[in-house]
Amino acid sequence: MQVSVEVSEGLKRRIKVEVPADRVDSEIKSRLKNLSHKVKVSGFRQGKVPMKVVESQYGQQVRMEVVGELMQSTLYEALAQEDLKPAGAPQVEPLSMEPGEALAYAADFEVMPEITLASMEDVTIEKPMCEIGDGDINDMLETLRKQRATWKEVERAAKDGDQVVIDFDGKIDDERFEGGKAADTPLVLGSNTFIPGFEKQLEGKNADDDVKVKVTFPEDYHGKDVAGKEAVFDVKVKKVLESELPEINEEIVKSFGVQSGNMDEFRTELEKNMQRELSQKIKENIKTQITESLIEKNKIDIPASLTDSEAERMLQQMQGQTGTKTDLASLPDSMRESLNEQANRRVSLGLMFAEIAKVNNLTVSPDKVRAYIEEIAQSYDDSQEVINHYYSDRNNLSSIESIVLEDAVVDWILGQTKVEEVKKSFADLVNAGKN
Secondary structure (H helix, E strand, O other): OEEEEEEOOOOEEEEEEEEOHHHHHHHHHHHHHHHHOOOOOOOOOOOOOOHHHHHHHHHHHHHHHHHHHHHHHHHHHHHHHOOOOEOOOOEEEEEEOOOOOOEEEEEEEEEOOOOOOOOOOOOEEEEEEOOOOHHHHHHHHHHHHHHOOEEEEOOOOOOOOOEEEEEEEEEEOOEEEEEEEEEEEEEEOOOOOOOOOOHHHHOOOOOOOEEEEEEEOOOOOOOOOOOOOEEEEEEEEEEEEEEEOOOOOHHHHHHOOOOOOOHHHHHHHHHHHHHHHHHHHHHHHHHHHHHHHHHHHOOOOOOHHHHHHHHHHHHHHHHHHHOOOOOHHHOOHHHHHHHHHHHHHHHHHHHHHHHHHHHOOOOOOHHHHHHHHHHHHOOOOOHHHHHHHHHOOHHHHHHHHHHHHHHHHHHHHHHHOEEEEEEOOHHHHHOOOOO
16 A cells, blocks of 8 residues: 655645555456355346356445445555544545545545644742632622512612613614514613623613613624614613612521521531532633733644634534524634634644643542532532433533643642732622623
8 A cells, every 4th residue: 555645734644545456356246245145136047147147236336335434444454554643524525436446546635733832930929819808798698689689660760770661662763673673571770791882871861761872783783784883872861760678587598598687507508519619710710820920831732623623612512502593604704703702712722732741641540530520519409410411421420520630730730830829809709790
């Protein structure tokens, strides 16, 4: 078998393989001989069909089967011989398949990049340090009260924190646009759920007021047809409502799962939940710093096939959440570029994490996987059911093993950096990134 490799741009490779004619012919003859004992041909007893008859009726079919299987098997032989690791499925192109001649074909593919990571010794990671105090617990109690708030209609001007019920009709250049009109829409002023600047213009307004709200859609707004454009909304304020917060009493405490209704017990449980959230936020904070440093210090050539596959996977995940269905090619240019950029980043980090784990022999122990699953299960009423859920399905367990291995890589990288402890408040940490 003759093999040659052509190096193209970046990670692209083209391999040419030539399989000797006698190997092809030998496999075909062997197949036809086995077939002659099984086929039924009119006028001949089974097992007594002459080879010429078998060749005449089945030769072309058998040849195509053999050629297809040989291209697949010899391609893997050739890749192993040349120590090539394709990033995706090679695209095979037959070059010569004539009977009596050598089988020749070419395959185009991208190879996995060789990764040599920069040292992280000069990187400084800020490790948040935070203790949960009584004030943090009191703030959380107030947050829980707000979640149970009821709304009462009032006859006064709306202010920040109030809810208004509105009809609105938006136009851009005097033309209506999709999603720009609705009726009886509740909106909490200060919640930042509408376009920036919209809610502020309704403060000080009363029920039955008509308001012209002028806003500019953000440049990165998800609706690309209106992104960056100025709009005018005719708004009718129909109601103004203020919130009424419940007292944290025994009944409310029970509704949060503390059956005794005891306030001290409730605060203890609340602190445990807050501590779990805090630990997770600290871990996420450190991981973000580490991944940003890795990306900044290492520029890796990423196979386009891996980026495309990841972008497709991300799109399918998004569609599963939204119920929509489209393909990458149908997306607006800006959205497709954004998705590809995110996919490229994920693939890059995945390759770097895998390299670090391989080079440093980082593995996942069953005990650590079990501990991670039990930690997840703590926040559920039936923790054993959650544990069983992960251990009853290999895919579920594999996902946890990947997370635990990733955490091990992050911990290893952290050990290579300079760590600086920085005091943070609970509110700053848990609200980071929220609007």
